[in-house]
Amino acid sequence: MTSHFIGKFLTVLLLVNVFAAKTVADDVYRAKRLGPEDLAIIVNDADPLSVKIAEYYQTKRRIPEINMVHVRFTPSAVSMPRLEFEKLKAAVDRATPARVQAYALAWTKPYRVDCMSITTAFAAGFDSAFCSTPCSPTKPSAYFNSNSRQPHGDHKLRPAMMLAGLDFEQVKRLVDRGVASDGTFPRGTGYLVSTSDKARNVRAGGYSEIAQRYLGSQFDLRLVRADYVKGKKNVLFYFTGVKNVEALKTVRFVPGAIADHLTSAGGDLLGNSDQMSSLRWTEAGATASYGAVTEPCNYPQKFPHPGVVINRYLAGETLIEAYWKSVAWLGEGVFIGEPLAAPFVAKHVPSPENSIQ
Numbered sequence: 050m051t052s053h054f055i056g057k058f059l060t061v062l063l064l065v066n067v068f069a070a071k072t073v074a075d076d077v078y079r080a081k082r083l084g085p086e087d088l089a090i091i092v093n094d095a096d097p098l099s100v101k102i103a104e105y106y107q108t109k110r111r112i113p114e115i116n117m118v119h120v121r122f123t124p125s126a127v128s129m130p131r132l133e134f135e136k137l138k139a140a141v142d143r144a145t146p147a148r149v150q151a152y153a154l155a156w157t158k159p160y161r162v163d164c165m166s167i168t169t170a171f172a173a174g175f176d177s178a179f180c181s182t183p184c185s186p187t188k189p190s191a192y193f194n195s196n197s198r199q200p201h202g203d204h205k206l207r208p209a210m211m212l213a214g215l216d217f218e219q220v221k222r223l224v225d226r227g228v229a230s231d232g233t234f235p236r237g238t239g240y241l242v243s244t245s246d247k248a249r250n251v252r253a254g255g256y257s258e259i260a261q262r263y264l265g266s267q268f269d270l271r272l273v274r275a276d277y278v279k280g281k282k283n284v285l286f287y288f289t290g291v292k293n294v295e296a297l298k299t300v301r302f303v304p305g306a307i308a309d310h311l312t313s314a315g316g317d318l319l320g321n322s323d324q325m326s327s328l329r330w331t332e333a334g335a336t337a338s339y340g341a342v343t344e345p346c347n348y349p350q351k352f353p354h355p356g357v358v359i360n361r362y363l364a365g366e367t368l369i370e371a372y373w374k375s376v377a378w379l380g381e382g383v384f385i386g387e388p389l390a391a392p393f394v395a396k397h398v399p400s401p402e403n404s405i406q
Contacts, residue, residue, distance in 0.1 A: 081198040083367050087150040088388060089116040089207075091141060091171070096124040096156055102212050102220050103155035109228050110389055118144045118152075127319060128161040131175055138174060150201045151369055152209040153388050157328075160211065160318050161342040166383035168209040172373075179380020184346040186378065193377045194357050200373075208373040210337070210388040213318060219332060226336045227368065227387025230305030232395050237285025237303040239270040240278050241355055249290035249311050251347045252355065259356040268363060284308075287335070288355040293325040302334035305392035307362065307372060311352045315340025316383040327385055337368050337386025339376070350377040365394035 090112055092103035107117060118141055122133070129137075152171050162170040164180035173179070178188035190206075197203040214220035241260065243253035256272050263270045270286075278287070279296040283303050290311035302308070308330045309315065314322040317340070327340035345351040358375035362368070369388035376382060 082365060082391060082394060083150055083198075083370060083389065085110050085112050085389065086116070086148065088112060088153055089118050089145050089149040089151075090153045090155055091118045091120060092155045093122060093124055094119050095121045098217060099124065099156040101217050105217075105221060106153060106155065106212055106224055109224055115146055116149060124156060124158050127159050127317075127321070128163065129159040129167065131163045134162045134167075134170060135175055138171065141171070145207075149207065150199055151207050151388060154209055154211045154213075157211065157213040157215070157318060160213070160316060160383050164343050165380050166316060166342045168211060168384045169380050169382070171209040172207050173205075176380070179378075181343070181345065181381065183344065186348065187351070187380045189350075189377055190373075190379050192374055194354075194361075194374055200370075208369050208384075208388075210369050210372075210384045210386050212387070213328060213385045214331065215328065219328075223331050223336065224387050226304040226334070227390035230303070230336065230390045230392040233304065233392050235283070235285060235303040235305065235392055236267070237269075237283045237306065238281065239268065239286035239355075239359060240273055240281070240284065240288070241270065242273045242275060242278060242287070242289035242291075244276045244289060244291045246276070246291050248347050249292065251349045252288065252290055252311055252352065254349075255354075255356065259359070262356070262360075268359075270359070286355065286359055287330075288353070292323070294329070297329060297333040300333060302336070303392075304336060305368065305390045306335045307337045307358060307368065307386075308333075308335040309339045309353055311347070311349070313341055313344050313346075316342035316381075318383070318385070327383070331385060335386075336390050337372055337384070339372065339382050339384050341382050343381050345381045348378065351379075351381055352376065363393050365391065367391045 090103050093099040160167050191204045200206045212220050241256040244250050260272050277295045280299045282301040285306050287308035294310050312324050314324040315327040318326050318328050320326040327338040330338035353375040358371050361371035368390040
């Protein structure tokens, strides 16, 4: 990761006072989170694993049949060329019901479209403004830390998350954790880990402000000065900045947990670099993670803001809403996980109209 420290204004804006202008704690707001009828599954019919994942997820989350969007492409490469993607995206747009607000992508390859992550490309369309020239800002997200409950209606954006894993069993466990988390209100612990890796530790500048917010609350949020945590149980959040995270096998995540590491190539899901793939988090038991697919440099805006995702998740947003709203410049990062996990809201009982048709 290129060491490129940003200006004081941007650092303060993103790392210190994100809570001042937004609140998410009213019952009407909680009741309007995204549900199965708001999510479409994009399935690659040329990929048997994608088909199997999509069928399983549709059954577990009772996604309506009309929300199943079928495409066909060769799933051999980790990156899809822009022209091929644009044809695919046009077909997806035509097939997506108007009420759909978000996507689940039922595959692991590809996870990139030229210079963009595939989740942002499906969410907003291919746009080179979301990509860096080396070490530069990118197009901001209007969805960042917003109270929007209809991202497509409000921002012409359909947040996307990959149901990704090395095999079906990994994805099945991921989905099962997300579903099991609903309405559990877990008494887990969050870890904000400040490491010795100066270039990757840039989010730590805002950790004290985040921790201060939760002092005296029932939620246990801990600031740790170390390169990793070890032997911890009931982990709900784990945010760090490091090339590779050690001792993950000793950590026990609760269903619905979110975890990521700020580094240049975490979104290289199949591990073709010397940096840890974000899939290692979900393999270890997290329910979602995030990683860069191209060199982002160490702009904290290009990575999840721990304060935003914690605040919004605890307030009852679904995982995809809380996580997507935590990234200000999201063009180069890929989201993986179970989109509809909602640990902090009463369990959703689908109505007959939301059932599989």
